[in-house]
Amino acid sequence: MNNDAVFCAQGPKELLPTGLGTLTGLNFVFKDLFDVQGYVTGAGNPQWLKTHDKAQKTSPLIEQLLNQGAECIGRVQTDELAYSLNGQNIHYGTPVNPKAPDCIPGGSSSGSAVTVAKGDADFAIGTDTGGSVRVPASYCGIFGLRPTLGKISLDAAFELSKSFDTAGLFARRLPILKRVYQAITSENANTSASKVGILSVFCSKQHLQRLNRFSLSAQEHGIDVTMVDDTSLTEWMPKLSELFRTIQGYEIIAQHDAWLSQHLDSLDPAIAERVEWARTITPQQYEASQTKQAVFRDQFIQLLQSAGGIVVLPTTPAGPPKLITPPAELAVYRSELMGMTAIAGLAGCPQLHIPMLNFGLGPCGISLLGVPGSELNLINTALTLVGDGEGL
Incomplete structure (x- = not known):
């Protein structure tokens, strides 16, 4: 796998947990739309990376995950400006779809989906505006959640379209996705549909x-x-x-x-x-x-x-x-x-x-x-x- 097509060279390469919680023992990656203090968010485009300053604060979502005990193992690629559903990036390459290597992985949260599908991360965070969690989850054969608009904080993250942008989650197994969602939202309802x-x-x-x-x-x-x-x-x-x-x-x-x-x-x-x-x-x-x-x-x-x-x-x-x-x-x-x-x-x-x-x-x-x-x-x-x- 072309590592540059998956992981972002500007880092961070690792963020250690800041607390113990329900996510202790799990690792994750995040899409290159979320800010981490001291690093530049690249939004999938080298020119964007060159023309923007280091972030002054870290995404509250990433902080929540670290505080709940999860370890971050890197920042991963996105389609340019998150404005595509294919998972192809002419600058960094196309991440190999682990479930269908001759097919596109889907985007724009391509790096997030591929890393989880390959087994390199327990879960990942991405964004979904017009399908950027749901489509790569489908193409890579994993679970993907687009939450209700505004449910999960997008503070300190790249804005594409304010009417539709959501933060979303990927996991290979649903119990892990549920743990992550509950760690973020503190919700604990046990209802299911009849x-x-x-x-x-x-x-x-x-x-x-x-x-x-x-x-x-x-x-x-x-x-x-x-x-x-x-x-x-x-x-x-x-x-x-x-x-x-x-x-x-x-x-x-x-x-x-x-x-x-x-x-x-x-x-x-x-x-x-x-x-x-x-x-x-x-x-x-x-x-x-x-x-x-x-x-x-x-x-x-x-x-x-x-x-x-x-x-x-x-x-x-x-x-x-x-x-x-x-x-x-x-x-x-x-x-x-x-x-x-x-x-x-x-x-x-x-x-x-x-x-x-x-x-x-x-x-x-x-x-x-x-x-x-x-x-x-x-x-x-x-x-x-x-x-x-x-x-x-």
Whole structure:
């Protein structure tokens, strides 16, 4: 494995625990978007690294993990400015996907997912704006949690899009992910779902095999599985990717336009093209999209509540694309992918990816998506199905 494609040379190489707690004995890595005092956060781009100063404070999230006894074994790579879902970085290389070496690892939290999937770290922290935890978790065959918007602190971290940015977690086994989540949030609810809804919009032949496997396992464990009347979601689906991208793109320019104007040529051409498109979004389009988002969020949360609070859906359209997939094909696939990942982002909901083992599509799986604040309900429900195993 190209170590530069996974670990960041600027460090830190190690951060020792600052206390004893529920995470004593575990180690972790963190995505190159979180600040550590005395080090420069690189955001996956060498020019960003050169043009920014050392951080003046450490991310409260990293401090929490160290205080709870975890040891940090390094900072890991991200797609440039976290503005991609592929896991490819033209400057540092593409981390090798341990579960599918001829496929992309997924991004933008590529280094986080690969390090955990390879077994080099017990858990990892990443960020998820448009799928950057859920997608690499799916492609690398591990568990990944995107929490409710605002649940975990993003203070002293790189901002991509304030409406959607979340800190997220990776682990090979769900009990470890639960320990980490509880160490961060101090939550201890033991509830789990007695029923789960399936969204009919995803019941195409492409996804049916995964949903059937989930349904059989759920029923074997005493969980009722019902079809959800998702007519309203079906009407929204063709619009979600563009709606999400419009809000995200406008906020990226609002936050970073000065730097991007000077250093656009340092970016991967595909990412630079997205930046140029984002510059065309007007304030009126942004405000109109925010209004539509509020309507979607209300309707979707009502749908979740009618389903008992949790629905199941495919995390990604299929397994990971091959490394040799042409960029134009990846761009088309990205639009389909973001139509799926945008749901949780636009609604501000938590989503937990559950890997499926020995699956013909390569690494992939399904997700449990719940009402805001239901992270432990999602985790406990998944634990009912997989226990200490590595997937379903």
